[in-house]
Amino acid sequence: MIKVLVFGMTETPGGVESVIMNYYRHIDRTRIQFDFLCNSYEKVAYEAELLALGGHTFHFPARSKNYPRYRLELKCFFREHAAEYAVIWVNICSLANIDYLKLAAQYGIPKRIIHSHSSANMDGRLRGLLHQHNKKQIGRFATDFWACSAEAAGWFYPSEICSQAVILHNAIDVQCMAYDENGRENIRRQLGWQNQFVIGNVGRLHFEKNQRFALEVMAALVRKDRSVRLVLVGQGEDESELREQIFRKGLQEYVYMAGVQSNIRDWLSSFDLFLFPSVFEGLPVAAMEAQANGVPVLASEDVIPDEVRMNKNIKMLSLQQPPEIWAEAVCEMKEWFVRENPEDIWEHFIQSGYEIEHVKDEFEQRILGEKA
Template structure:
């Protein structure tokens, strides 16, 4: 048997974020006898998915933090590609800075390069201005442009010449199961509670400050409500302090990073997603697959709205308005949305087969 094509996935690190979870969904479902993933990361630490990557046959390489103005970084990147001529395909997930990596890859003879957009915006600071300048270079060095949705593609590439690669999921894992829901509620001691849930990194984009304000209004009306926050991140201590200051510590559950998000969603009653922006929001696809009522901000691209379970509200509306909308769904009857998600082409098995074939065709030249 011939060796598989090895595709280099360039990322920041492989924690349990949206793009990383999307990559792992594809990695688990491709035929690894034909296509194998390796990962070039920009952190020294080990992360959540590293053990699984290595168990699946993937290699993990480490570089310093990506800095387009650092000679040390650029020299390290150049050295890496000089020493690793085995990669015919490089698939870069570094958003606006993807051109930095792909330029060096092309210089060192990589046959086929891919830039992949996972966001439709960035936090606006000095780094944002640098990234906006850098993203103009991406089409020059990328042979293929992928995006998680239409808005993410247009924002990143300033062209319609890109292809949407769906943030597909394993629908079997998320289909609503009452036994699992009861088990989760028992685990956390929240039986007979109204559970509002959220999954996401604690960073400005996810808007946790507003999320806590909304829940504070919910619990004023419905005392037996709880908030489940799944994830971790730099802003978690600030949010924990806000929860304490509002006297909500006994009503807010910080689960940390979990490998069983599909099960935790079974135990939620409403999914709250007030992000300032998203490329798509893979957790929104997951929540709909779980049959959850989803209350989301109108800043989230509509590409990810696949069912009638989603209600969009403007972030200009007050937390009270959001809370009142959520409280309408205390007795929401959850449906099995598996076939709807599949029909919308968000099931991982079909999507993984297409990506696998894409890699094979382009590795041949």
């Protein structure tokens, strides 16, 4: 059995965390075992499950909070433990910090995978500059270059590396996200929204996910139809600002902020429409899970790549269109868009290569070095 050191788990369950967990749950753990570097002293998402599956978590401070201690603890860890690992798998959305790869190279971890999960800068100007600087030298420290999509590879890597990058699908467990009638009824009963048209969004509360625009759409919708409701599932930096926006627009009766939820299948099942107005994505896991559930999706143009539009009940709109146009689109979809048939969904995911049981073998082969 080989041991893999994984970076990418944070305190908040999001898209990257879901990708890591989907592969970890389905690989042959008698051949491959994961341990996790966590840049927080708090428990990370799914930590209890990580430990139950046989992994270990190693916590250290975030670089931004205590840089001297971060450097000291990280260097001590690699000096003492690097020899235990054949592979490091670094899952990030920006190259602003590649210390993990540098130390892995310095202390002799032979296979060093960098995995891009975004197609644009999600952070501020400084981190954007750091990304561009490290982009020029990433080839010195990583041995393998992965990305969730061609767009993510193109933004992340210099051209000479981009051409050799491996596109590894953000595959999901379709059955785990399949529509569940009992889950739908339970959530809607809890909310007291059994007879409402419920719109949902799942994701980190962050400008990239554009929940602020979703609230603008909701304000326009309420003027047309007071039976609509919106659920925002997730947490993040924009939470207080979004709450203020809800209050300012008088949407308290119409919007529910659910926070972090573990039963995403039930929440997706409770939705009548999935609203996905992201500014940009690498490859949107939340939209993939929504499609696995079969719920109709209204998304911003060019965010869900053509190859991962699994279902027919998806409508795309430009973010250049005002919220009122998005509200009209919701009203139209309310009239005639229905949930996709589960058997069709299953076939779509398998044929497209995004069902985890059908792609985990390739992942294992790449980790083990059995596939170039």
